[in-house]
Amino acid sequence: MASGKEAHGWAARDASGHLSPFNFSRRVQRDGDVTIKVLFCGLCHTDLHVIKNEWGNAMYPLVPGHEVVGVVTDVAPGLTKFKAGDTVGVGYFVDSCRSCESCSKRFESYCPQLVQTSNGVDLFDGSTTQGGFSDVLIVSQDYLVRVPESLSPEGTAPLLCAGITVFSPMVQYGLNVPGKHLGESATWGSVASVTWASSLARRSG
Numbered sequence: 001m002a003s004g005k006e007a008h009g010w011a012a013r014d015a016s017g018h019l020s021p022f023n024f025s026r027r028v029q030r031d032g033d034v035t036i037k038v039l040f041c042g043l044c045h046t047d048l049h050v051i052k053n054e055w056g057n058a059m060y061p062l063v064p065g066h067e068v069v070g071v072v073t074d075v076a077p078g079l080t081k082f083k084a085g086d087t088v089g090v091g092y093f094v095d096s097c098r099s100c101e102s103c104s105k106r107f108e109s110y111c112p113q114l115v116q117t118s119n120g121v122d123l124f125d126g127s128t129t130q131g132g133f134s135d136v137l138i139v140s141q142d143y144l145v146r147v148p149e150s151l152s153p154e155g156t157a158p159l160l161c162a163g164i165t166v167f168s169p170m171v172q173y174g175l176n177v178p179g180k181h182l183g184e185s186a187t188w189g190s191v192a193s194v195t196w197a198s199s200l201a202r203r204s205g
């Protein structure tokens with residue numbers, strides 16, 4: 001079996017909350033895969049819960065990070081959707097079953113086989129997924145978004161979880177138009193989401 005791509009990241013080794021340098025291998029590019037050099041990665045409160053094993057599901061060593069912006073450095077043969085040099089984003093998940101009712105309706109986030117970007121289980125080889133607190137990611141093109149040149153990469157990273165978590169229901173309920181306002185009744189984690197989503201709404205509205 002071919003060896004994967006060398007990667008360097010920061011990993012939690014236990015529930016202390018501390019991260020330390022971690023060398024590991026990314027998978028060999030599969031059909032449809034894109035290799036990304038990570039430029040920025042946000043820190044979501046979910047990362048803090050997971051690295052401290054507060055949800056009881058941590059798989060150490062664990063590289064957190066699911067608000068990733070990077071630049072494409074390589075793509076699988078025949079792939080045309082992205083090319084080297086494109087700025088792209090990776091959010092909370094990197095794969096799903098692609099065939100259940102949720103996936104068929106483009107609500108992959110509800111898929112029972114959702115593969116989280118960090119601390120998830122790869123559907124093909126059963127390996128643990130490692131997140132964006134690292135220098136390189138390899139992700140299926142179907143779970144990447146393009147980052148427009150008009151957005152700063154560092155400002156875009158937190159939009160990929162905190163931002164979209166609130167922006168998505170805002171769009172669903174028609175709140176992303178002038179004259180509509182968000183009421184804020186939030187815990188600490190969601191304050192950040194509301195702030196980022198409000199910023200996104202102002203840009204789009």
Ligand SMILES: [Zn+2]
Pocket residue numbers: 044045046047066092161162
């Ligand atoms: Zn998050």
Ligand SMILES: [Zn+2]
Pocket residue numbers: 096097098099100101102103108111112113
């Ligand atoms: Zn599914």
